[in-house]
Structure formats: C-alpha cells, structure tokens
Amino acid sequence: MLARSALSRSANIITRKMQTSAVNSSATWIKDPAALAAKYSPFKSVDLPNRTWPDQRITKAPRWASSDLRDGNQALVNPMTIEQKKRVFDLLVKCGFKEIEAGFPSASETEFAWIRQLIEQKQCPDDVWLQVLTPAREELIRRTFQGVRDANKVILHMYNAAAPIFREQVFGNTQQQTIDLAVKHVKIVRELVDEAIARGDRTQWQFEYSPEAFSQTEPDFAVRLCNAVQDAWFGARDKSKEAPIIFNLPATVEVATPNNYADQIEYFCRNVQDRQHIIVSLHTHNDRGTGVAASELGLMAGADRVEGCLFGNGERTGNVDLVTLAMNMYTQGVSPELDFSNMEECIEVITSCTDIGVHPRAPWAGELVFTAFSGSHQDAIKKGFHHRKRDESKPWQIPYLPVDPADIGMTYEAVIRVNSQSGKGGVAYLVQRALQLDLPKKMQPAFYQVVQSISERTAKEITADDIEKAFRATYYYGPEFNGRFTLVDYSFATGADGKKSFQGTVSIDGAEKKISGDGNGPVSALLNALNAAWDGGAHNLEVKEYSEHALGAGSDVRAASYVQLVDKASGRAVWGVSSSTDVTEASLKAVLSAASNAAVPAERRFAEIEDQVVGSRV
Numbered sequence: 001m002l003a004r005s006a007l008s009r010s011a012n013i014i015t016r017k018m019q020t021s022a023v024n025s026s027a028t029w030i031k032d033p034a035a036l037a038a039k040y041s042p043f044k045s046v047d048l049p050n051r052t053w054p055d056q057r058i059t060k061a062p063r064w065a066s067s068d069l070r071d072g073n074q075a076l077v078n079p080m081t082i083e084q085k086k087r088v089f090d091l092l093v094k095c096g097f098k099e100i101e102a103g104f105p106s107a108s109e110t111e112f113a114w115i116r117q118l119i120e121q122k123q124c125p126d127d128v129w130l131q132v133l134t135p136a137r138e139e140l141i142r143r144t145f146q147g148v149r150d151a152n153k154v155i156l157h158m159y160n161a162a163a164p165i166f167r168e169q170v171f172g173n174t175q176q177q178t179i180d181l182a183v184k185h186v187k188i189v190r191e192l193v194d195e196a197i198a199r200g201d202r203t204q205w206q207f208e209y210s211p212e213a214f215s216q217t218e219p220d221f222a223v224r225l226c227n228a229v230q231d232a233w234f235g236a237r238d239k240s241k242e243a244p245i246i247f248n249l250p251a252t253v254e255v256a257t258p259n260n261y262a263d264q265i266e267y268f269c270r271n272v273q274d275r276q277h278i279i280v281s282l283h284t285h286n287d288r289g290t291g292v293a294a295s296e297l298g299l300m301a302g303a304d305r306v307e308g309c310l311f312g313n314g315e316r317t318g319n320v321d322l323v324t325l326a327m328n329m330y331t332q333g334v335s336p337e338l339d340f341s342n343m344e345e346c347i348e349v350i351t352s353c354t355d356i357g358v359h360p361r362a363p364w365a366g367e368l369v370f371t372a373f374s375g376s377h378q379d380a381i382k383k384g385f386h387h388r389k390r391d392e393s394k395p396w397q398i399p400y401l402p403v404d405p406a407d408i409g410m411t412y413e414a415v416i417r418v419n420s421q422s423g424k425g426g427v428a429y430l431v432q433r434a435l436q437l438d439l440p441k442k443m444q445p446a447f448y449q450v451v452q453s454i455s456e457r458t459a460k461e462i463t464a465d466d467i468e469k470a471f472r473a474t475y476y477y478g479p480e481f482n483g484r485f486t487l488v489d490y491s492f493a494t495g496a497d498g499k500k501s502f503q504g505t506v507s508i509d510g511a512e513k514k515i516s517g518d519g520n521g522p523v524s525a526l527l528n529a530l531n532a533a534w535d536g537g538a539h540n541l542e543v544k545e546y547s548e549h550a551l552g553a554g555s556d557v558r559a560a561s562y563v564q565l566v567d568k569a570s571g572r573a574v575w576g577v578s579s580s581t582d583v584t585e586a587s588l589k590a591v592l593s594a595a596s597n598a599a600v601p602a603e604r605r606f607a608e609i610e611d612q613v614v615g616s617r618v
C-alpha cells in the first residue's frame with residue numbers, strides 16, 4: 001500500500017513510503033490479473049473508423065490561452081500573491097499571449113482584487129483578452145461579472161462537468177439535468193452580457209463553455225450538451241454577426257492514449273452544429289504523461305485553440321505544457337506566434353512565482369536538454385557544427401540538437417560538458433570554443449588523455465574552464481605557463497641550396513643559450529639546433545606531424561601551429577602548440593612547446609598538469 005506523508009513545503013514533493021506490512025503488491029500487479037481487471041477498466045474508445053486526423057499536419061499556430069493564473073494557480077501549495085500574479089501576467093504578455101485566463105474572481109477576495117487591479121490600473125493591454133472562470137452557479141456568475149466590469153475585452157468562461165462519473169457521483173444528475181443546468185446558467189450569462197451592452201459598457205465579450213471532463217463524456221452527449229449551450233447563447237441572433245462561442249473540450253483527467261482524444265475532437269468537430277460559428281479549444285491535462293501529444297493530435301483533428309500553462313503547471317501532473325507545444329511547432333518550421341526566445345526569463349519568473357522548478361530534462365527548457373556528456377554524441381555535435389559553418393543559410397540540422405540553442409537565448413557553452421563518459425571530440429570542441437584552436441585530429445587523443453586523467457582523479461565533471469586551463473598548462477599556451485624551452489630571439493639565413501640556417505637565443509630552464517642549426521625549413525633548423533644543444537646532444541627529436549591554420553580574420557589574423565615530435569631514443573611522441581601573428585614564430589614556439597613536453601617524463605607531466613588545474617579550482 002502507498003501512503004503519502006504531509007506535503008513537504010521545502011522540498012515541494014510528496015513522499016511515498018512503502019509499508020512493509022502491506023499486501024504483497026506483486027500478487028495483485030502480476031500474479032492476479034483478474035483482481036486487477038476488477039479494479040480498473042480500460043478506456044472505451046470512440047467508434048470513428050473513417051477518422052482523418054492521422055493524415056493532417058499542424059501548419060499554423062492555434063489561438064493560445066494561458067491558464068497559468070487560474071488552473072496553474074489553483075494547484076499550487078501557496079497560490080500566487082497579487083505581485084506574483086502581476087509578474088506572471090506581464091511575462092505572458094511579453095511572450096505574446098492574447099488570451100489570458102487571469103483568475104477565478106468569485107473564488108476569493110484576493111482573486112477578485114487582482115482582476116479589479118488589472119482593469120482599474122489598466123494593466124491589461126488593449127489587445128489582450130482577459131479570461132475569467134466561473135462555475136455554473138448564479139451567485140458566482142454575478143460576482144464574476146462584478147469582477148470584470150469595465151474591462152476592455154473579456155472571455156467569460158463557464159464550466160460544469162458532463163461526464164457520467166461526475167453526473168453520478170458529484171451532481172446526482174441525469175444527462176438532461178446536466179443540460180438544463182448548463183442552459184439555465186448560459187442564459188444568466190447572456191442576460192448579464194446584454195445588460196452590460198445596454199448600459200453602454202465598453203467591454204467586448206466572448207463566451208467560453210467547458211463541458212468539464214469532456215474526454216470521459218459520451219461523445220454524442222457532449223455534442224448534444226454543447227448544441228444546447230449554443231442555442232441558449234445565440235438564441236434567435238444571427239450567429240454570423242456574433243463572436244463565435246468557444247467550446248473548450250477538456251481532458252480534465254487524462255485517462256487514455258492521445259489518439260482517443262483526437263478521435264473525440266474529430267467526432268465533436270464533425271457533429272457539433274454550426275461548426276463555422278464555434279471555436280474548438282483544447283484543454284489537456286497530463287496524468288498519463290501525454291498531454292502534449294493529446295493537444296497536438298487534437299489540433300490535427302481540427303481544433304482552433306489551445307489552453308495550457310508554461311512548463312506544464314496545473315492540477316496534479318499539470319496542464320499541457322505550452323512551452324513544449326510552441327517549441328515543437330517552431331522546430332517544424334511553423335511559427336508558434338509566441339516568443340520564447342528568452343527562456344531563462346520565463347523559467348525564472350514561473351519558478352519563482354510558483355515555487356515549482358523546471359525539471360532538468362523538461363523538453364526544450366530543462367537545464368540539461370542541450371547538453372551532451374557522452375563521447376559519441378559530442379563528436380557528432382562537433383562535426384555537425386563544423387558542417388553547418390559551410391552554409392548557415394540551410395535549415396538547422398545538427399545531430400542530437402533538434403533546435404539551435406541560440407534561438408531560445410542559450411549560449412553554446414552548455415552544449416558539451418565533459419565527464420568520464422566524454423570523448424576526444426567533445427574536448428576538442430571545448431578547446432575550439434575557448435581558444436579558437438582547431439586541434440588536428442591526430443592531436444585530439446593526446447589532449448583527451450590529459451583530460452581523462454583529471455576526470456578520473458577528480459571523479460567530477462570537468463568544466464570548460466578546467467579544460468582551457470588544462471590545455472594551456474599542457475602546451476604552455478599563454479604567458480602564465482612556461483616550458484623548459486622558450487624562444488628569446490631568432491633569425492634565419494637561406495643558403496644557396498635553399499636550406500635554412502637558424503641562429504637564435506633559447507631560454508633553457510631559465511638560462512639563455514645561443515644555439516644554431518640547419519634544416520630544410522625553419523622547424524627542422526630549430527630542431528637540429530636544439531637537439532645539438534640540449535644535454536650535450538643527448539636528445540634526438542624529430543618532427544612527426546605538423547599543421548597550421550589561421551586564427552581569426554582581417555588585420556587581427558594570427559597563425560596557430562601544431563607540432564608532434566618524436567623522441568627517437570624512447571619512441572615517445574609529444575605535441576606542442578603555439579600561435580603568433582607571425583607564422584614562422586608560431587611554428588618555432590610550437591616546436592619548443594613540444595620539446596618542453598618531451599623533456600619531462602609522461603607521468604610527472606600528467607601530475608603537474610593535474611595539480612595546476614585541480615589546485616586552481618575554487
């Protein structure tokens with residue numbers, strides 16, 4: 001048996017404790033299917049054999065309505081204060097919402113005062129519809145009207161539950177009594193709207209009706225109920241001259257796979273009278289974790305409008321997450337007509353006002369959703385970025401990155417993070433981002449080894465800063481890291497045979513020494529000079545790999561050089577890197593960087609670098 005402890009304020013979670021003395025759960029879950037079947041029954045699907053929604057696509061944004069301040073708010077441990085509501089309201093406006101269910105004015109003095117504040121202090125922009133919810137109860141409807149008096153644009157939203165589970169258990173109503181209840185109260189709303197118009201109030205009105213628990217309601221009854229509501233609302237009026245009625249069809253509790261909801265929506269759209277005079281609105285909850293899918297399929301099935309909350313706040317598992325829905329559309333090349341380009345701000349406002357976090361793996365917005373730790377993902381992303389550089393006008397296509405993080409205001413810093421699961425490609429990517437150095441493929445495993453050894457020693461994530469520091473330390477790249485050999489000055493002469501003669505001063509362990517040597521080019525000339533001077537000619541370093549590339553562009557362009565030397569005596573291969581405005585100087589310094597590495601035994605070198613990186617961590 002599961003028992004819930006009291007709601008924990010600080011952790012925002014409900015803890016569940018397994019009671020060891022409880023019935024052996026596997027007996028009912030697995031060993032006794034008959035007992036299970038007697039307790040739960042499967043959802044009964046709508047019979048819609050000629051459904052068309054599976055072939056449809058979402059090609060335009062729906063009308064969006066945020067219910068953050070109503071459905072989201074009513075499910076919070078501590079409902080929002082007026083100040084918090086204002087912050088969320090302003091955010092919703094900034095994101096582009098034109099229909100905002102701002103509250104339930106008859107619920108409390110705070111709710112009422114908040115709606116009054118929006119109206120009296122003109123805090124609701126002229127092009128935004130202020131939506132308010134009321135049950136089908138006369139005194140609450142009247143209070144709601146008082147709440148929205150003098151507003152510019154109002155969507156008056158009324159609900160009563162339609163499903164058998166509610167008719168039987170909550171209202172004790174037949175189908176006809178449920179229709180009568182709705183019709184009676186629609187007429188009251190109509191009267192109050194007509195009175196306001198007759199009074200000369202400037203308010204523009206829309207009426208929204210929700211048959212609560214629509215997805216658990218018999219589809220033909222839902223249609224009959226809404227047709228009756230439509231008749232009560234329009235009466236003898238010419239519907240074509242009236243604002244359409246909004247039928248909001250909630251999956252109040254998500255009880256079936258999302259295709260069932262789509263069938264219900266298509267059935268409703270086909271059978272409701274005067275479809276052209278109504279707006280079909282979706283309102284999905286996420287009990288089974290498919291609230292987004294249900295809304296998407298519902299749109300394919302013909303709906304015009306979607307209600308939900310940012311980051312899926314709302315009752316129980318929440319309302320449909322509007323951020324996910326909008327981003328899903330965006331990444332299909334369809335403008336959602338909402339703006340989440342500043343995702344961080346959305347997260348900050350919503351989490352601080354609801355006291356509920358955004359899960360690190362929440363679609364599009366979670367802290368880790370653009371981050372690859374694993375080597376093969378990092379390698380593919382790095383190559384993907386490289387590929388994209390060739391033509392950035394092409395549609396976005398980068399492995400493992402279904403959207404450009406920059407589009408939601410994120411930097412690329414978080415895309416690749418390094419831990420013990422990471423590979424050389426990811427490490428090279430971070431070096432490239434930090435220092436613009438495009439490490440030769442053959443060099444990547446060597447530096448990766450350094451990072452791996454730090455990662456294993458610390459058993460922690462290696463940050464981008466750590467990697468930059470490790471790189472600088474490993475290759476003596478930058479003024480704060482000096483190797484055993486540094487270049488002081490140099491000159492070259494070219495012989496009649498084209499050979500180069502190096503003459504220069506090199507600091508060896510802090511002592512300046514004049515050295516000279518010949519070679520086919522500057523690199524081999526320096527290397528020959530160094531081999532002869534170092535430990536009385538005891539070393540014989542040879543160039544194994546050499547490459548260079550430009551760094552930057554225009555007048556700031558520099559050269560980056562990479563050299564791999566091999567010590568012929570031991571067979572040990574080491575890399576060196578340098579950059580300079582002068583390409584020859586860059587290559588000479590890269591040789592000395594590699595030689596400095598060759599001059600320290602590998603084990604000691606790793607230990608030195610680890611100390612420099614780990615020791616400098618704050």
Ligand SMILES: CC(=O)SCCNC(=O)CCNC(=O)[C@H](O)C(C)(C)COP(=O)(O)OP(=O)(O)OC[C@H]1O[C@@H](n2cnc3c(N)ncnc32)[C@H](O)[C@@H]1OP(=O)(O)O
Nearest residue numbers: 071074104106107108135136137159160161170171212252
């Ligand atoms: C699916 C949804 O999210 S619906 C929205 C739910 N949101 C909220 O309830 C938040 C705000 N609600 C409140 O502040 C309060 O519930 C109020 C002010 C609306 C009403 O409070 P109270 O009058 O104290 O009663 P309470 O909430 O217990 O109401 C239950 C009564 O309303 C009836 N009722 C419930 N919903 C509706 C409805 N949509 N239409 C008509 N009657 C309804 C119930 O059958 C019950 O009637 P009974 O007293 O005859 O048995």
Ligand SMILES: CC(C)C(=O)C(=O)O
Nearest residue numbers: 159210212213250252
């Ligand atoms: C009031 C209605 C629309 C509701 O929130 C629901 O049914 O989930």
Ligand SMILES: [Mg+2]
Nearest residue numbers: 071250252283
């Ligand atoms: Mg709801």
